[in-house]
Amino acid sequence: xxxxWRSRFCDNVRDxxxxxxxxxxxxxxxxxxxxxxxxxxxxxxxQRDELRQASQKALEADIxxxxxxxxxxxxxSLEAAILRFLERDDISIGSNNIVITSGGQSALDIIxxxxxxxxxxxxxxxxxxxxxxxxxxxxxxxxxxVNIEDDGSDVAGMRRELERxxxxxxxxxxxxxxxxxxxxxxxxxxxxxxxALLDLSYEFDIPIVxxxxxxxxxxxxxxxxxxxxxxxxxxxxxxxxLYTFSKLFxxxxxxxxxxxxxxxxxxATHIKEGGxxxxxxxxxxxxxxxxxxxxxxxxxxxxxxxYREKLEVFxxxxxxxxxxxxxxxxxxxxxxxxxxVSVPEHIDTDExxxxxxxxKVAFVPGAQFYGENPERNHMRINFSFVxxxxxxxxxxxLAACLEKHLQI
Numbered sequence: 124x125x126x127x128w129r130s131r132f133c134d135n136v137r138d139x140x141x142x143x144x145x146x147x148x149x150x151x152x153x154x155x156x157x158x159x160x161x162x163x164x165x166x167x168x169x170q171r172d173e174l175r176q177a178s179q180k181a182l183e184a185d186i187x188x189x190x191x192x193x194x195x196x197x198x199x200s201l202e203a204a205i206l207r208f209l210e211r212d213d214i215s216i217g218s219n220n221i222v223i224t225s226g227g228q229s230a231l232d233i234i235x236x237x238x239x240x241x242x243x244x245x246x247x248x249x250x251x252x253x254x255x256x257x258x259x260x261x262x263x264x265x266x267x268x269v270n271i272e273d274d275g276s277d278v279a280g281m282r283r284e285l286e287r288x289x290x291x292x293x294x295x296x297x298x299x300x301x302x303x304x305x306x307x308x309x310x311x312x313x314x315x316x317x318x319a320l321l322d323l324s325y326e327f328d329i330p331i332v333x334x335x336x337x338x339x340x341x342x343x344x345x346x347x348x349x350x351x352x353x354x355x356x357x358x359x360x361x362x363x364x365l366y367t368f369s370k371l372f373x374x375x376x377x378x379x380x381x382x383x384x385x386x387x388x389x390x391a392t393h394i395k396e397g398g399x400x401x402x403x404x405x406x407x408x409x410x411x412x413x414x415x416x417x418x419x420x421x422x423x424x425x426x427x428x429x430y431r432e433k434l435e436v437f438x439x440x441x442x443x444x445x446x447x448x449x450x451x452x453x454x455x456x457x458x459x460x461x462x463x464v465s466v467p468e469h470i471d472t473d474e475x476x477x478x479x480x481x482x483k484v485a486f487v488p489g490a491q492f493y494g495e496n497p498e499r500n501h502m503r504i505n506f507s508f509v510x511x512x513x514x515x516x517x518x519x520x521l522a523a524c525l526e527k528h529l530q531i
Contacts, residue, residue: 135241135261142257143491147476151485157517160485162306162460163508164370165433168426170417174373177412181405193404195396197223197380201407204414205380212338213352214364219385222392225402226377227336227367231258233381233394234332234363238296239264246284246295248276250463250492250501252306252334255299266494267295273454275312276300278319285327297330297363298323302350304337304459307492307503311457317350324354324361334365339423341458342431351382360384368410370460371423378402378410430460430507433514437462437506440518449529453504460507463489470528471499484520 129137144160151158181189196202202221209216224230231254239245239262247255249268256266267288269280281298288294298320302312312320324331333350354362367379381391395401413419438455441464445451450467464486466472472488479485489501509517 135263139261142254144253144487147485147487147491150477150480153480153483156480156483156485157509157513157520158485159504159506159509159517159521160487161508162505164374164426164460165429165507168422168429169373170413170422173412173417174409177409177416178405181408181412185404185408189403189405189408191404193401193407195401196392197221197402198404198407198411201378201411201414202380204411208414209382212349213355214349214382215355216382217385220388221380221382222388222395223402223407224379224381224395225399225406226369226374227334227365227379228254228258229377229395229399230365230367230379230381231255231334232261232398233391234297234365235259235262235264236394236398237387237391238330244288244293244295245494246281246298246329247494248300248305249494250307250489250498251299251494252301253487253491254306255301255334256492256494259299264296268494268496271305271308271310273310275302275310275316276320278316278323281320282323285323285329289327294327295329297332299332299334300350301334301336303335303347304340304456304461306337306459306461307487307489308463309454309456309459309461310463311344311347312350314347317347317353320350321354321357321361325357331362332365333362336365336367336370337459338366339371340426340430340460342427342434344457363387368413371426372410372413376406376409378406427458430458433506433509433511434462436511436514437504437518440515444518444522445529449525451525451529460505462504462506464502464504465489466500466502466525467529468500470525472502473499475502475524475528479521479524482520482524484517484524486521 202218235258241263244265247266247268248271267284269277351362351364363383453464454462456462476488486502486504490497490499
């Protein structure tokens with residue numbers, strides 16, 4: 124047999140490139156590089172002792188079930204704990220409205236398989252989460268992007284696009300947003316725009332996929348209701364919510380969940396059954412302990428204080444190193460793990476990345492966060508992972524990298 128494997132690949136993956144950020148990370152093998160690239164929570168907030176104790180307790184109590192397959196929708200005890208957790212956010216649902224997934228990326232993959240055929244359209248912010256694009260790209264959709272504003276999605280711009288697409292008979296299959304401290308920009312959608320997004324959803328009969336990995340990591344300002352909860356006040360049924368324990372607990376645990384109308388959740392469960400099948404019981408048991416047995420609010424307060432301090436150091440150093448006349452701009456998030464740095468348009472951050480590596484600092488080039496027509500003068504910065512005493516040095520190295528391109 125001729126081993127022309129590429130010709131045997133299905134159309135959906137023949138030209139599929141996977142997660143571009145992963146290809147960026149491969150250049151960061153030098154331990155002297157200060158990486159602002161990965162979307163990593165800090166290990167300084169990991170609850171190691173609690174995890175060891177909970178693991179030992181679970182293994183002693185139920186090792187046989189831990190070593191077996193677990194229920195496909197998820198462990199009933201964890202589902203019940205999550206429903207109680209969501210009530211803090213004024214979200215009230217039943218057990219038929221939730222399915223456990225193996226992390227947020229697994230949830231995004233299920234959403235893509237559930238809603239998209241090749242050529243279908245997704246309405247997104249510009250920029251948007253690269254992991255969502257990676258998951259949806261498997262289905263070969265088209266993206267219609269609208270530039271995000273300082274206070275969230277440009278809903279008026281989205282309306283214009285929906286009116287145009289309606290006239291062409293090609294409305295999007297869903298609207299995808301990360302409303303709280305968006306990855307990559309750190310921007311939060313304000314309350315008026317959340318209501319306006321729901322107006323679009325009802326008017327054009329298009330569901331909203333609300334991705335909420337960072338929602339509990341707010342460091343300043345007032346909490347804004349989730350779009351899912353606002354939809355429930357209108358009767359519900361227009362929003363599908365995605366969540367993960369990766370940023371609040373730890374990413375290695377690989378547990379997340381999807382909430383939504385029962386028909387959506389039932390079909391999502393079938394897709395899970397045909398893919399990962401089940402989420403390991405031990406992982407779910409650890410998340411159950413995190414929610415029910417440990418001091419959740421104390422942990423969240425510690426995370427918020429820790430990340431707030433890092434963010435303040437980073438922002439202060441950026442202001443000192445890049446005065447207004449340099450043309451460098453950045454977002455000032457109220458939470459989350461990321462901010463967005465924009466440089467003058469003549470600078471291509473894909474090329475700048477390799478110069479930055481030479482200066483022993485790294486970021487993610489912004490072009491990776493666009494579904495179409497990428498802008499190339501931006502970079503995503505993760506401030507949460509690097510040790511606090513290295514953040515100032517990271518900014519200094521970034522400034523040294525940019526010096527020949529700017530008037531510093």
